[in-house]
Amino acid sequence: MDSELQIGLAALGMTAVVGIIAYNKWQERKHRRQAEQAFKSEHRDVLLEPQETSPQGERVEPWTTEFPSPDANPAPAAISHPAAHAPVGRVTPGLPPAIDPRIDCVIRIESIELLHAPRLWAAQSEQLEGISKPVRWFAFDDAENLWRPLTAHSAGSFHWFCAAMQLVDRHGPIGENDFMHFSGGVQRVAEQFLAVPTDLPTRAEALRNAADLDQFCAGVDVQIGVNIVSHNQPFAGTKIRALAEASGMTIGDDGAFHARDESGHTLFTLGNMEPALFAADEMRNLMTNGLTFVIDVPRVANGVVVFDHMMQQASHMADALQGHVVDDNRAPFGPDAALLIRSQIQQFQAQMADSEVPAGSPLALRLFSA
8 A cells, every 4th residue: 555655656756847847848948939039130141151153263352341330330240351452353473484493492472462572672682691592583563464573673562472592503402401591581571571472392392303403414514625735835815815806706704705696695615724814904915825615515505516616716726826626635636536526415415405404595504504
């Protein structure tokens, strides 16, 4: 009897608990519906809606809306993008035509606000001072849709700039210090003007490209010389100068006479076999027992033609000075030696052409510079 009573009371208690829970749930739903009706907004949630897409390939410019003033009626919050001041329709330009990623380490930077070229030039001069390889800067002219080289005398304001450090010259490839100096310096310049660097190269890739390029250059970096030596009497400087200038050669700052093409590029040089350099105001007193003609194979197009022209000049000058043409071992320079050299020039220049660095091209002139 007692057991039946206890069971009945327990069942009654469970029923009461379930009823209380159900009542609480009903109250919770009721209050939630009231709150939703009270705070319901008719405005769209732009963060949850799908965005309209632009036609393929067309850049979508960022948008912005203004925040209301404190006195204005409340309005829905809007997102303001940092790039809202970018000119509509501006696209990322390609690389300057004068730059080649095969031989240059390249970093472009974008400034949201127009940046004055003289300010950038002053900043980069400070940050990049001491790099062992040539560094060139360019600015993109939006109006003309072209890259302009930057110098200390450049003017104007631009959004896009490009810095390029040459990977290799005749002193060898860049090292890790050069890379870190260049990449870090350009990034600091960008930060100074709140600009954004793009396409940052990796250290490993830049150093590997420089080492491979230097290996190629070393394999084709050839200079060929022939000498004119006296029989008994040394050559007089006045006569050397007269013969050189009569053949169209001009004296250069390096102490040698240069034969040049129509563009002013050197075809071959005439120098002194002895330590003294040639200088226009000292030729009157100069005497020497030997002269040297040199052709720089990677820096001239049509190397065989240029070599033949040089040999004609050497033969003519040897006759006029009563000397004779010899190689570096002072052995007579005959037709067989000339034929062998022609073959070597063809081989080296064909190798350069196959690597798309033609001898005498602007690319070759940059790579094979001192």
